[in-house]
Amino acid sequence: MPFAIYLLGLAVFAQGTSEFMLSGLVPDIARDLDVSIPSAGHLTSAFAVGMVVGAPLMALLSRRFSRRRALLAFLGAFxxxxxxxxxxxxxxxxxxxxxxxxxANAGFLAVALVTATSIVEPNAKGRATSVLLGGVTVACVAGVPAGAVLGEVWGWRSAFWAVALLSVPAVLAIGRAVPAGTAGAPDATAPSAVGELRALRGPRLVITLLLGALVNGATFCTFTYLAPLVTKVTGLGSGWVPVVLALFGIGSFIGVSLGGRVADVRPVPLLVGGSLALLAGWVLLAVTAASAVAVLVLVLVQGALAFGVGSTLISQALYAATGAPTLAGGFATAAFNVGGAIGPWCGGLAIFAGLGYRSPLWVSALLVTAALVIGGAALGLSRRGRPVPARWRGHVATRRRRRR
Incomplete structure (x- = not known):
């Protein structure tokens, strides 16, 4: 992998830390700024909305600039x-x-996805995507706990300063290492914005983005409510919550790392087998949630499966969107953040309905089931409509004559 991709991963790590770190800072922010905890919680919702809306819009805006300039502008604003x-x-x-x-985060990630997959071999998009998304998983493992520690020792503002300082070396390094290739419109050979939007209507891409939203929704439906599951159902003390979250993060890092090696070679078996295993894992975790050993093991496994399948779907979206080289990353980012917003909302509805803290696990299982049904139907239709290879046509014709 080109070194520039790892530098992009460093910036994604800083941004992922910023996105998730508020979970441990909300009480401190509420107390310091004299607002209620629910009001402070709106900071997380605001970030999610900004990611969903911003990804396609910022990707469209970035067409006016070179990729390097767009990356530096978004990271500088961040x-x-x-x-x-x-x-x-x-x-x-x-x-x-x-x-x-x-x-800024949405714009950066959208351009970074396109940049990373454009500076590797055409058949290495999965590996490039896994390296980039590895920054998000490392943020879950190290960045978010570190932000919580900083907030505890020096106050919530120190976590914001830490994210800003982490971004400085990324800005300097990207300015030197990332190629200055165009992001869109300045290149006369690149498709127009209208042409890219038309390409985004392709059935394969639409289905892939839908599947990504469902799988990511299932992931964050459970991830959001892991803390009450661990303390209320499993019966572990609150001190175990960081351990469980870290295990999920370690699993996610393993998932994107291993998934990236397989996604470019055997994506369909990985997606089908991984999704079936993911479904079985959510059901098994729901059934065995009272067992501490089962929870600790399955959280690690589910993190790996969820991010292995999720990162593969992102790479497949980029493969499917060759006619939209600039906007593909933005729409992939938006789709996965839609899932990240809808999943926790569905899990919350189940809890508020009195179904208990295991219910988000069953919701996750239902979301993955929906993804399997839709993906299976789409795969069946595509195979049914696939033309017969030329080398088989004579054999098929002979069999038809024999039947007559």
Whole structure:
């Protein structure tokens, strides 16, 4: 893999830390800025909305600039809003910085996905995607716990300063290492924005994005409610929650690493087998949630399966969107963030309906089941409509004559 991809992964690590670190900082922010905890929780929702809306819009905007310039602009804006967030004493300003940071994050990730897959061999998109998304998984394992520790020792503002400082070397390195190739419109050979939007309507791409949203929704449906599951159902103390979250993060890193090696060679077996195993794992975890050993093992396994399948779907979306080289990354980012927003919402509805803290696991199983049904139907239709290879035509004709 080109070194530039690992530098992009460093920036994604900083951004992933920012996206998830608020889970441990909300009480401190609420107390410091004199707002309620539910109000402070809106900071997370604002970031999610910014990611969903911002990914396609920022990808479209980036067509005016070279990829390197677009990456530097988005990462520079991301750095700046975290400095403002660390300095402000106004909750409204902090809320605005979360939206702005999400827009910058979405734009960066959209361009980074396209950049990473364009500087490797045409058949290595899965490996490039896995390296890039490895930054998100490392953020879950190391960045988020580190942010929580910083917030505990030096206050929530120190976590914002840490994210800004992490972004500085990424800005400097990307400026030197990433090729200056165009992101879209400046290149006369590149498709127009209208042409890219038309290419995004392809059935294969639409199905892949839908599957990605469902699988990611299942992942974050359970991930969001792991803490009450561990303490209320499994019966472990609150001190075990960081351990369980770290195990999930370690599993996710293993999943993207191994998935990236297989995604370019045997994507369909990986997606089918991985999704079936993922479904079985959610059901098994729901049934055995009272067992501490089962939970600790299955959380690791499910993290690996969820991110292995999820990262493969992202790479397949990029393979399917060759006619939309600029916007493909933006729509893939948006689809997965739609899943990240809908999954926890569905899990919350199940809990509020009185179904207990195991219910998000069953919701995750239902979402993966939906993905399997839709994916299976799409695969069956595509095979039914596939033309007979030329080398088989004579054999088929002979068999038909014999039947007559």
């Amino acid at each position: 750095l700046l809003v975290h400095v403002v967030g660390a300095l402000t004493t106004s909750f409204a300003v902090l809320l605005a910085t979360r939206v702005a940071g999400a827009l």
